Amino acid sequence: MSIESCKKNKITRQSGLPWILPAFVFVAGLIYYSIFYTLNLSTLDWNGLDPVQTRVGMSNYAHALGDPVFWKALKNTAVFFVVTFAVQNLLGFVFAAILHTEVKFATLHKCLVFIPTILAPATMAPVFRLLFSPQGLLQDIFDTLHLGITVDWLSKPTSALIVLMVITIWEFTGMSFILYYAAMSQIDKEMLEAAHLDGAGNIRTMASIVWPNCMGTTISLAMLGVIGALKTFDIPYLITVGGPNHATEFLGTYIYRQGIRQSHLGYAAAISMILLVLAICGAILTNKANKVEGQ
């Protein structure tokens, strides 16, 4: 029997459907049930308990488009994505490059950068609330240096958003770092040596060889970043609860506020559907960028 006929034999003999069906039914069942349920809910005016459900058509969507808090949440998400993506990837890249060089205590530094990614935001939230309050360690440090700065950043709109971005960067640099670290291990050492022999300095080598070679990683991180930014919930909910005055509201926290806290289930569902469309668009766009890069 030739390999060809054997392969054919394998393919035609029986279907592999039973192998994927349990997983498919489980995932698609739960997820598509939820999506269609949400879609239906988004056309209702309903508080979740009342036996009377009023069908309101598209008015929940219209309401969202005219809702300043919705736009605020969207704008926060965009700003949040751009800033955290740029800073945490730059830091991750620099850490990876330094730790690929021979330095002392490399493992210790690696652990310190990576530990934040494995700790739950929920566990760290009380720590950050203290750290960024006038009773915290930062205030002590500023006082010792006589800088005359008062750390009350969480109570002011602009600085509260910045603090949340700093916390997010703290949490996810380890992720960027690990991915860049893996990508840099693949770079041909001889190429770097040749560049150095040709008189290229460290900065030049980074910019012209290492950075372009890590492009695939950067795009993967962009995809994770877009979806991650749209999913943002734990950190703003736990640290500022979206406040002060919606300054740190994100789509996730707003959906929770509307749907669960205030029982506007229909309105929350409409925002959820918009969020889903945005997430899918984001994924498609970054995927396109990935394909362009691959060619």
Add this chain to the structure above:
Amino acid sequence: MFELRSLKSKIGLQIILLLLTIPYALPLVQMILGSLGGTGFLNYKAVWDTGVVPTYFRNSLIISASVILLVYLFSMTAGFGFAKLHIFGKEVFFWLILVALTLPEVILLSPLFVTFQKLHMFNTHLAVILPIAALQLPFTILLARNFDEGIPSELMEAARIDGANTWLIFRYIILPLTKPIASSIIVLTLINSWNSYLMPLLFLQSPDMQTVTLLPQFFQGEFTNDQTKILAAAVITAIPEVIVYICMQKNFEKGMSAGALK
């Protein structure tokens, strides 16, 4: 990566590294210092004496273990099916699962809230396990499929000629060869399920069912304004995670970077 010839530049790089790392250590220092404020180590004793810490850990363990089991079984079998078996309309099934990759978990809030209430699943571990596993699976199935596609089909054909059926091939060829990706999947699922906050927040209402991520809130109720004890509770929650990470550093780093594997 950097080429450093002089001692001066070596020391310079070491100092830059130190300066960059300090901000990452700062919250951890704050956590430990804060937890020792006021009555010092007695904070830990006070937290432990409430007797609830083991319950919260037990619940987190039950939930994480169940999610890992579900995710492992489903991603191994489905990954194998998608990569190696003939299935009519395979790519359609795969696409339908992949779309869920982008799904933010808040979208599940309202539907599951209403449905679980109807099914009397409120305040059960299952209400948390099922959505977390379903949200994790699209990604792990993708990882498993990509990995399985790298296994030569000739191995399976040889086994088939020797009379092995699909189950035996899965059991004796695929499972042993996919150990690296399986360990990444397990670590990734462990981190995500152990750290999950939204689902437990929503569906677990009584303290004897809640998970470690809800522990700070419980202590906020218990010790109202005593930050030091809340931080002691945070340290107690974080320590096992850090120990597991340090013991399995390589697996964690591989698991977290699995997403970048093409």
